[in-house]
Amino acid sequence: MARVNIREAKEADAKKIFELMQQQATEQNTFLPSHFTHEVLADGTWGPTAVVMAFVAESKASQVGELDGYILAHRAYAPWFGRALYIKDLYVVPAARRSGVATHLCRELMRAAVSMGCNQCDLRLHKENWAAMDLFEKLGAENVTVSEDWHIFNLDFKLMEMKSKYGGRGRLQIRLAVPEDMAGVMTMIQELADYENMSDAPQINAHTLVTDSPPQGTFFECFVAESDGALVGYAMFYPTFSHRGFGMCLEDFYVKPAHRGQGLGTAFMAQIAQHGVKLGGSHFEFVVLSWNTPTIAFYKNKGATDLTVDKGVQLYRFDDTAMRKCASAITH
Numbered sequence: 069m070a071r072v073n074i075r076e077a078k079e080a081d082a083k084k085i086f087e088l089m090q091q092q093a094t095e096q097n098t099f100l101p102s103h104f105t106h107e108v109l110a111d112g113t114w115g116p117t118a119v120v121m122a123f124v125a126e127s128k129a130s131q132v133g134e135l136d137g138y139i140l141a142h143r144a145y146a147p148w149f150g151r152a153l154y155i156k157d158l159y160v161v162p163a164a165r166r167s168g169v170a171t172h173l174c175r176e177l178m179r180a181a182v183s184m185g186c187n188q189c190d191l192r193l194h195k196e197n198w199a200a201m202d203l204f205e206k207l208g209a210e211n212v213t214v215s216e217d218w219h220i221f222n223l224d225f226k227l228m229e230m231k232s233k234y235g236g237r238g239r240l241q242i243r244l245a246v247p248e249d250m251a252g253v254m255t256m257i258q259e260l261a262d263y264e265n266m267s268d269a270p271q272i273n274a275h276t277l278v279t280d281s282p283p284q285g286t287f288f289e290c291f292v293a294e295s296d297g298a299l300v301g302y303a304m305f306y307p308t309f310s311h312r313g314f315g316m317c318l319e320d321f322y323v324k325p326a327h328r329g330q331g332l333g334t335a336f337m338a339q340i341a342q343h344g345v346k347l348g349g350s351h352f353e354f355v356v357l358s359w360n361t362p363t364i365a366f367y368k369n370k371g372a373t374d375l376t377v378d379k380g381v382q383l384y385r386f387d388d389t390a391m392r393k394c395a396s397a398i399t400h
């Protein structure tokens with residue numbers, strides 16, 4: 069059993085966590101981008117645009133303020149299941165490994181996530197990171213790249229056409245969703261689930277969408293496309309954070325069949341990218357099922373990279389049951 073205290077990270081930990089991030093980069097023969105500083109980390113975790121939650125492992129054996137490891141995660145949203153979390157980084161110093169530190173960090177994070185009402189937790193791992201794969205599989209996560217063929221994509225905002233030809237002109241408009249739109253968004257979420265042959269999958273309703281998005285909630289935002297007073301598409305997104313800084317996850321994206329092929333999808337992405345740039349962000353992140361070839365072609369056409377094919381990145385997922393099981397095994 070690890071001789072370690074796990075606690076929520078405080079702003080005063082930013083420098084120490086940043087040092088551990090540098091240590092991890094050195095260990096992995098890589099480096100942090102020059103724009104990523106401990107101030108950026110502090111801003112993403114405790115500042116006015118905070119999206120991250122972090123826990124640290126404070127060793128009982130070492131000096132006060134010394135850390136044995138940390139875990140960073142940000143809020144996410146699963147359009148079928150609702151509130152979610154995304155683990156973005158986990159690191160334990162070599163001297164403290166194999167004594168349960170990472171296990172404790174994950175369990176505390178999962179307990180916090182469950183108490184926030186989260187029903188799903190994703191993370192990404194390189195296919196040869198055997199230690200982490202073993203850790204997360206033991207904790208109950210499933211490799212959904214293997215079981216369901218999810219691929220992870222990345223797209224830099226600078227590759228995007230940032231001007232939207234639908235930016236508020238004509239009868240077709242794209243605008244941020246308001247609570248009154250959520251019944252229409254829910255109908256389209258169901259249409260998308262039908263298209264993906266998963267009609268029974270959505271477990272949420274319009275009320276959940278209202279409580280989880282602004283002004284009531286902070287888990288996701290949504291653009292809608294409106295034509296003659298009717299909603300014809302939506303794009304659900306939320307901010308992400310990692311050592312690359314801020315980004316935007318395009319979580320869910322749908323244009324009704326009659327309105328496809330008119331540039332609406334591109335316009336949605338441009339709007340989200342503009343939103344991301346205001347936050348200081350640089351890139352999109354998203355996942356797509358490998359059989360969804362029209363959508364993959366659309367993203368690749370914009371310059372997106374398939375990190376699963378090109379870099380061996382796999383998507384791991386804790387479902388609701390696995391999260392609760394992981395959280396409930398905490399021992400002090």
Ligand SMILES: CC(C)(COP(=O)(O)OP(=O)(O)OC[C@H]1O[C@@H](n2cnc3c(N)ncnc32)[C@H](O)[C@@H]1OP(=O)(O)O)[C@@H](O)C(=O)NCCC(=O)NCCS
Nearest residue numbers: 157158159160165166167168169170171198199200202203
């Ligand atoms: C992966 C990492 C976080 C594990 O931290 P840790 O505190 O040593 O993990 P734990 O002690 O809680 O290990 C729990 C289980 O994970 C697995 N595991 C951990 N390290 C392992 C290794 N080197 N080889 C194989 N399995 C390993 C084992 O199943 C272990 O259980 P066991 O010790 O009973 O066999 C740590 O090695 C690390 O910081 N690596 C570099 C950063 C990284 O890859 N992070 C993950 C990506 S986000």
